[in-house]
Amino acid sequence: MTVLDAVLAVRGLTDFAAGNRAKVVRTADGKQQDIKIRLDKLLENGDMTQNIILRPGDVLLVPQSHS
Secondary structure, X not given: OEHHHHHHHOOOOOOOEOHXXXXXXXXXXXXXXXXXXXXXXXXXXXXXXXXXXXXXXXXXXXXXXXX
């Protein structure tokens, strides 16, 4: 499953989502890693470099917009 697959599975982002501040939280070898994802670039511009493969245990976090 990729980031795009996960976003499509939940029927996209809401108007309140801050897509360019999203991140994947991954734990590997006991260390937590935050991977920044620019969802707006992926969804609106087709930037496939943002479409990483998710691993078991990954968490995709999309914060709420400030506006």
